[in-house]
Amino acid sequence: MIVEIIPCLSDNYSYLIHEKKTNTISIVDPSEFGACDKVISRYKKLDFILNTHHHVDHVGANLELKKKYNAKILGSNSDKDRIPGIDILLKENQKQRIGNLEFEVMFIPGHTKGHVAFFFEKEKTAFTGDTLFSLGCGRVFEGTHEEMFNSLNKIKNLPQETKIYCGHEYTNSNLNFCLAYDSKNPLLKEKQIDIQKKINSNQPTIPVTLGQEIKTNIFLRCNDPEIKHALGLKDSSEVEVFSKLRELKDSF
Numbered sequence: 001m002i003v004e005i006i007p008c009l010s011d012n013y014s015y016l017i018h019e020k021k022t023n024t025i026s027i028v029d030p031s032e033f034g035a036c037d038k039v040i041s042r043y044k045k046l047d048f049i050l051n052t053h054h055h056v057d058h059v060g061a062n063l064e065l066k067k068k069y070n071a072k073i074l075g076s077n078s079d080k081d082r083i084p085g086i087d088i089l090l091k092e093n094q095k096q097r098i099g100n101l102e103f104e105v106m107f108i109p110g111h112t113k114g115h116v117a118f119f120f121e122k123e124k125t126a127f128t129g130d131t132l133f134s135l136g137c138g139r140v141f142e143g144t145h146e147e148m149f150n151s152l153n154k155i156k157n158l159p160q161e162t163k164i165y166c167g168h169e170y171t172n173s174n175l176n177f178c179l180a181y182d183s184k185n186p187l188l189k190e191k192q193i194d195i196q197k198k199i200n201s202n203q204p205t206i207p208v209t210l211g212q213e214i215k216t217n218i219f220l221r222c223n224d225p226e227i228k229h230a231l232g233l234k235d236s237s238e239v240e241v242f243s244k245l246r247e248l249k250d251s252f
């Protein structure tokens with residue numbers, strides 16, 4: 001499995017997946033036709049389009065790519081009326097093959113009602129859309145804070161070595177939020193140097209491993225005593241801490 005990162009729009013990432021054995025080409029969340037097609041055209045084919053959710057910055061190039069390459073579009077069953085051109089309806093926990101690769105459909109509502117992640121167990125790779133970002137998480141538009149919290153916990157339970165490919169390059173602004181409320185975390189300072197280096201040389205900060213995220217992403221650390229203390233929520237539950245963090249981040 002080879003993953004090519006395709007920067008789109010101002011801060012989106014689409015991902016091309018090349019499975020060499022059967023020469024199967026797939027793309028995750030094609031937001032912009034021009035940028036995606038430039039990469040796809042090197043392979044001269046596109047077999048599958050995978051959408052994590054229905055937002056236009058994730059499905060914007062669906063129809064044009066489908067028309068040009070006759071690709072099949074896969075998305076959540078519960079978003080069948082909102083994902084343009086959808087062909088294959090994915091159900092929760094379903095296993096699905098694309099060429100020689102197999103992924104599991106993780107149902108992770110919160111950002112939107114029908115949001116899914118694609119987890120490739122053998123390759124230890126997950127595409128998390130706008131649910132888990134590096135050092136952050138997506139805004140809660142259609143679900144509840146509790147749903148988002150539960151969805152993040154599902155991802156948190158994947159193997160630590162899992163490589164996370166998310167929908168946006170928000171890492172630097174997420175870092176500033178983490179530093180504001182988890183200022184004593186030494187790993188964040190280390191990460192800051194690495195992030196700045198990448199951003200200054202125009203490199204994506206993605207992928208990251210889940211293990212790194214669990215140690216540095218404040219939204220995965222709602223049970224940390226230092227963070228609870230910084231928020232004045234010493235005796236609150238994990239989900240209450242999450243909810244507070246999400247509110248603070250919304251206006252950060």
Ligand code: ZN
Binds near residue numbers: 055058
């Ligand atoms: Zn979105």
Ligand code: FE
Binds near residue numbers: 130
């Ligand atoms: Fe998005």
